[in-house]
Amino acid sequence: LSGRVRKPDWIRVKAPTSPGYHETRKLMRDKGLATVCEEAACPNIGECWTKKHATVMILGDVCTRACAFCNVKTGMPRKVDPHEPQNLADACAEMGLEHIVITSVDRDDLPDGGASQFVKVIEALRRTTPDTTIEILTPDFRNKHERAVEVIVTARPDVYNHNLETVPRLYPTIRPGARYYASLRLLESVKKLDPSIFTKSGIMLGLGEERLEVHQVMDDMRSADIDFLTMGQYLQPTPKHAKVMEFVTPAAFNAYAAIARAKGFLQVASSPLTRSSYHAGKDFAEMKAT
Ligand code: SF4
Ligand code: SF4
Structure with missing residues (x-):
């Protein structure tokens, strides 16, 4: 497709x-905290x-x-x-x-990729607000991932999330600098180290992936023992970012959810506006109650 595709009514x-x-907004400003809601221009910010x-972004906004x-x-x-x-x-x-x-930006500049800051955040939360359940959405920690995950x-987060983002064929253009199988292995190692931690991953649809490639990603995730799956429509944040190749219909999102x-998967969220952290608390509470 050439040019920008017009957004359909369901977006x-x-x-x-x-x-x-x-x-x-004021609280985040007062505490000097960055959020992925703002930085990633998330369409759900009004509702969330x-x-x-909110999804707080640690380790800065760059x-x-x-x-x-x-x-x-x-x-x-x-x-x-500190x-x-x-x-x-x-x-x-x-x-x-x-x-x-x-969540955090990638900090390939830090010796531990930022893992120790995740630990300090989890410890501060456990001390300050012990009843809050904690979901972390980490980067891939590149070649430091084994030690970082350990x-x-x-620190025992309740949910460990790391997004695969797209199908492996599209990695060189969409997620350069990351490796599909390294991300899968990261999540697999979380589960091996502590099976009581729920693992979660997600992909964006509409980047040019084929249906069977999406099914294959689901199979790969289940082979890595990933518990929760999120799927949402990719939206182009600015004209310099990757183009939307397709607006996947709500019916197609439902069909993917049924297959997943x-x-x-223990829990599946699949709709055009689903994001990795959309309704995460509600979904997690419902899942624990069942
Ligand atoms: Fe923030 Fe996630 Fe809600 Fe988007 S879906 S506004 S990133 S909490
Ligand atoms: Fe950085 Fe890519 Fe994560 Fe965006 S998606 S914060 S560019 S690693």
Whole structure:
């Protein structure tokens, strides 16, 4: 396809205006916290922030990589903020969150890829707001992933999420700098080290992937013992990012969800506006209750 494809009616996003949205925004500013909701220009920000659900981005807002789909700034990141873990925990306590999602930019510049900061954040949260369940969405830690995962797993997050993002054929253009099988192995090693931690991964649809390639990714994820799957429509954040090749219909998302459930995922979220952290707390609470 050439040019930009017009958004269909099912990609409707309300402008964020509610008091809850503004309260969340102010709290994040006051605590000096970055969120992936803003940095990635997530279409769900109005809904999520109104419900006081945010995905906090640790280790700064500048990434050492430049994925073709991602709106996060690229460059040389700042020094790690030693106050970030407690600031984040305090924000979580103030918001009264039952579930928090923490992610980070890639920090290929740090000797441990940022793993120790994830641990400090989890420890600060456990101290400050012990009833909050913790979901982390980590980078692939490149060639440091074995040690990084070992360190993070000892802090025992409730959910360990790492996104495969797309099918392996599209990695060279969409996710350069990452390796599909390395990401799969990372998630597999979490489960081997501590089977009580739920593992989760997700892909974006609409980047030019074929249906059978998506099925293969699901099979690969199940072979790596991944528990939860998310699938959402890729949206081009700016004209310089990868083009949308297709708007996948809601019916096709439902069909993928049915196949994924049949393949044995414990939880599947699949819709045009699904994001890795969309409804994560609600879905996790429902899953634990069953
Ligand atoms: Fe933030 Fe995730 Fe909600 Fe998007 S879906 S606004 S990234 S919490
Ligand atoms: Fe964005 Fe993550 Fe890629 Fe960095 S590594 S550019 S934060 S998707």
